[in-house]
Amino acid sequence: MAENNVYLPEPMRIVRRYNLIDDVRFFQVRPIEMEKALSLNYLPGQFMMVSLSGVGEAPFSISSTPSRPGLLEFGIRKVGVITEELFKLKENEIIGVRGPFGNGFPIEKFEKRDMIIIVGGLGAVPLRSLLLYTLDNRDRFGKVYFLYGARRPNEMLFLREFLELKNREDLNCYLSVDKDDTGSWTEHTGVVTTLFKHLKGIDPKNTYATVCGPPVMYKFVIDELIKLGIPKHQILMTLERRMHCGVGKCGHCVIGSIYTCMDGPVFSYWDVLHMKDLI
């Protein structure tokens, strides 16, 4: 019975960790058993529950792509009791992980379509999963735009990785900061919506836009996407709530009639208009 216990954490080893920015740390983990590591399956946009015995559990977006099996990656900000303890752990230490949970992005619907991935700040964590997935399966998708805005250069996650992606001919990658306080920033300046002018040749009715960022960003980004003519149900965002069990039981992530941990965290702009209190 314990084998099927949805609450049972799987022991995983931290194989790599380093700071992405000041208070956000990258964690690469893998199930201790090789077979389990290779059979990990999930969707971009899903999350895992990370368990530290004696401290508790918390949900984290997956930042790696299922197209590169074996490792799970997270970008975790030190913000609460569990992350405080998590930041004390070193390589080779063991954590408990269960999942994946949530609906994730409807990848199959994106096929043959153009895609715009719009990121603000920490939103890079879940959308990196989608971006890498798209690139690993590049022939299945139309044009791909990646627009990422952060406040300052030293607040941009995965900066070196994304700068390298700019060299790819099959991806349109634009990075922007609100303010350059380093003097050495070579990319764009301005809020993320100022990058919209670079979108060229997309077919709005055949485009999916995915958005993740701080709450203040959504309104401006969605306005721009609607102006472009992208249908409301093709604008997708991943939302935050207090996912505590991951399996639609404990109730903490409930919004009206839905459980964010099962019915979300990916919702369309139509969902937001249709179901109250989502954002």
Add this chain to the structure above:
Amino acid sequence: MKVLKLKKTNLNSYLESLRVWGEIYGPVRQGEKYIYGLLDDLDKLDTKMLRTILPAKKFLVPPKFNTFTFDGHNYKAELQNISNRIVFGVHPCEIHGILILDKFFLERFPDPFYQERRRKTAIFGLSCVPDDKCFAKSTNTHFVESGFDLAFNELKDFYFVWVGSSLGDDLVRLRLDLFDEDIKERDLKEFMRWRSWRDSQYKLKLDLTAMPDIMELNYERPLWKDFGDKCLSCGACSMVCPTCPCYNMRDQLKPAGKAGERQRTWDSCMFKPFAIVAGGHNFRENRAERVKLWYTHKLKAFITEFGKPACVGCGRCIDTCPVDINVKTVATALKGVK
């Protein structure tokens, strides 16, 4: 379904003989009220009880229990210590509550802790006569067809005993000598008379149909603020509701070392910290929003997901809420009638 007769005078000897299978719980008086208590002595059993403080959900999801014991990163599920129990005296509305919990906990990601307790708990239903707080007839939960192992329907001298499961059948067979399979026409007539009399005893009528639409239309109306201003956020409504399933998890370390327990305790969306996320943002900071969520979930969300409201008309919220916020007052306010 198999139906048998059991003489009322034989009830206690029948229950007594079930101790070989498991512990027996049933309605027991506690001060002014009733609880489901351990029937170590069957004289404590009070079959006239109408409403226990806590519903029978406490047997399937205890208010507090350990899900796992752990030592470092080794977790062991706490399923071995769950033993057989019989809960006698569960009224039809509550059995409907259990059926709702079954859907909730056993479909889509089955909950092993619920599953194991459900499997080891025999539910013995008992017919009841409503008071002015019961409205199970309105919610169509005043009779049961499933969800129990045995269901006792009290008539003048005997019970009709419906056998609702394979386990129920086994438990009848332990004392087949006490049961009578010969149902006579006059027994049937007595039952029919009782049934229509009992139906007529429901004084409180609450029509909950169309609630999803009505809730939607009321979403921004000030009535929620009025209820919010009154609400004490005590969470008693959630504790006594047969269908409120929400819980919290917390780890408890033993002194010195890495061993401890992962505890699961009842929680309520009426409590202020319920929707707080790391970093401190609270998605339902004010009471009006929390009251609205409770009733949205009960009267709208469940209808959307399971086709019927998560209210079984037991009247516990009416009996319990110290400031008169309950399904009756909320549904009435939503409909804009006095």
